[in-house]
Amino acid sequence: MRIQVLTLFPELFERFVEIGLVGQACKSGAVTIEPTHLRTFAVNTHGQVDDSPSGGGSGMVLRPDAVVPAIEAAKAKDSAAKVVLFTPRGKPFTQKIAHQLADGVQKSGGGFIFICCRYEGIDERVVEDYVDLELSIGDYVLMGGEVPAMACIEAVTRLLPGVLGNPESIRQESFEGPLLEHPQYTKPAEFRGKKVPDVLLSGNHAEIEKWRKEQAMQSTLLRRPDLFIANNAPQCEVSVALIHHPVLNKQGEIITSSITNLDLHDIARSARTYGLERFYAVHPTRTLRRLSEKILEHWEVGYGASYNPNRSEALRHIAVVPDLDDVIVDIEARTGKLPKIITTSARDEAKGITFEQMQGRIYASNEPHLILLGTGWGLVPEIIERADYHVAPVKGHTNYNHLSVRAAAAIIFDRLIGKR
Numbered sequence: 001m002r003i004q005v006l007t008l009f010p011e012l013f014e015r016f017v018e019i020g021l022v023g024q025a026c027k028s029g030a031v032t033i034e035p036t037h038l039r040t041f042a043v044n045t046h047g048q049v050d051d052s053p054s055g056g057g058s059g060m061v062l063r064p065d066a067v068v069p070a071i072e073a074a075k076a077k078d079s080a081a082k083v084v085l086f087t088p089r090g091k092p093f094t095q096k097i098a099h100q101l102a103d104g105v106q107k108s109g110g111g112f113i114f115i116c117c118r119y120e121g122i123d124e125r126v127v128e129d130y131v132d133l134e135l136s137i138g139d140y141v142l143m144g145g146e147v148p149a150m151a152c153i154e155a156v157t158r159l160l161p162g163v164l165g166n167p168e169s170i171r172q173e174s175f176e177g178p179l180l181e182h183p184q185y186t187k188p189a190e191f192r193g194k195k196v197p198d199v200l201l202s203g204n205h206a207e208i209e210k211w212r213k214e215q216a217m218q219s220t221l222l223r224r225p226d227l228f229i230a231n232n233a234p235q236c237e238v239s240v241a242l243i244h245h246p247v248l249n250k251q252g253e254i255i256t257s258s259i260t261n262l263d264l265h266d267i268a269r270s271a272r273t274y275g276l277e278r279f280y281a282v283h284p285t286r287t288l289r290r291l292s293e294k295i296l297e298h299w300e301v302g303y304g305a306s307y308n309p310n311r312s313e314a315l316r317h318i319a320v321v322p323d324l325d326d327v328i329v330d331i332e333a334r335t336g337k338l339p340k341i342i343t344t345s346a347r348d349e350a351k352g353i354t355f356e357q358m359q360g361r362i363y364a365s366n367e368p369h370l371i372l373l374g375t376g377w378g379l380v381p382e383i384i385e386r387a388d389y390h391v392a393p394v395k396g397h398t399n400y401n402h403l404s405v406r407a408a409a410a411i412i413f414d415r416l417i418g419k420r
């Protein structure tokens, strides 16, 4: 892999190419790193490569008439090379991109031209016409692109065949799979009163493997719930119950609201989309429950089932029950465990936790969870009291907060279960 680096500080790379695994890869010829001083392409005899920003402002911008000739000279040595610019505005550099870059080199045979900016960056016309990829190594601003270029060189070089002694070690590392790496220990077996976990000294490889998997899962959930959620589905069952009694009306009085056909259809479709186990429509009045069941029969076994099997699939997951306790009994009968109850409302409640926190708890749990939604003006305080968790309200950027329960349900499912 040939990497030509355009930089104002080529001397920064002098030791970098000699030391450690990058040094070995350079010696073995697996990698060639060729820093070029951007001043070689200065626009005048004063070595000028930058100028003040058009339109005013502080700092200096790299001039296109210095950078483009530098890129062209590098391209003359490696016409298939990809031009990569390091900038905080770039795409976040990830292990996936490192693999793509390493694979690309092996397929095309072309290397890279890395551009390291300093100052306020580079003239946009260069970016538009000459740069293939802009990369950022994180949401912070460094003094230049040299350290990001070195980070990228290290990440890509170690993926090239023959560079790491044991390619197996790549497979087990953080960011290679859906989990961060498990914690590691070494000798001594006890250090300042802290012991290496017994299982690691047991010699039982199956137990060690199991322990490592559990530790990896816990540490991913704790440190990077976003990674865990992007790569896993919840292991526990989640259901939703739509409560029609007791709920509040506009005056804060306890009322019974009606079951609506729209709620049944729309919440069932959202629940199915997000893989919820059941959608319980909770209503105390026998005639309304019977009416709902008749509607559902039409879709489950009547003409609706053949007319629209997709709708039928969603509606089959509805259970119409008289009371919240019936929901809890049903979940316990099915799973052998009482559900953890989650409530949410449009009002800010003191014991509220964030959707992110709640999502982490659901993904980490093997207990069933039940989301309670209130019709009318929302759940009564006694039901909110019964909940294990109360999630902060769904909010936009206005003071208007009158989502229909159907719309709120879809947003809540997405925030608690949806893939990111």
Ligand code: ADE
Residues within 6 Å of the ligand: 086, 087, 088, 090, 135, 136, 137, 138, 139, 140, 141, 142, 143, 144, 145, 148
């Ligand atoms: N140059 C300055 N800061 C940077 C960053 N975070 N990533 C890539 N290049 C940069």
